[in-house]
Amino acid sequence: MEVKEVFKGVYRIDRRLATLNLIPGMRVYGEELITVNGREYRTWNPYRSKLSAAIMKGLKNMGIKSGADVLYLGAATGTTASHISDIVAEKGSVYCIEISERSMRDLLKTCERRKNMLPMLEDARLTNSYAYDVGSVDILYQDVSAKDQADIFIRNSVFLKKGSFAYVAIKSQSIDVSRRPESVYAEFISKVSMHMKLVEKTILEPYDRMHLFAVFQKPY
């Protein structure tokens, strides 16, 4: 099998995307483990992870790399966050903010083994309650199904270092089911653009039909 590094810590094995497993032998969501030349990789399913889908769709700006500190809003049970944990590896960290106690129960199991994933049962609107623990970060990543997604994203950009990237999966149906998704996306982008610069956006079809994936950069 041929392994090609598409971004630092992100690999293509044959036609599949994968990350190097930080905890060999451990699966997080039933993903396939593949060993090539003594290194174990976790396949990264674009139908289960919007970041994987965005990479498959040709994402250009990938700031997530070894040693990065990532603030992840809407970690759920840790599917995407665990792949980010593989990429940032031991020297990086993933602050996993999640509001649902039910999701947190599963997330905790993953975080017990993955020491660079720090679970926080918090509402991403209430930044003051986790500001002290998070400090400043290299990456902001948001995937929350909430009506006020844009406000949450803007509020949390305070943690982001200048010049760094912020990634967001925008779910128009959570914002307003009655409007055309294109108009909801445009409003989100125009609101956030008052604080950060849009550098890239992509629809995630055929992997996901419900979100627009966008990348912003905090000004210097």
Ligand SMILES: C[S@@+](CC[C@H](N)C(=O)[O-])C[C@H]1O[C@@H](n2cnc3c(N)ncnc32)[C@H](O)[C@@H]1O
């Ligand atoms: C689509 S799921 C995230 C999936 C996950 N990002 C992944 O790829 O593995 C959205 C998550 O956002 C969480 N959420 C919604 N509102 C939130 C808020 N205000 N603060 C923190 N998490 C929130 C939900 O509980 C849910 O787990």
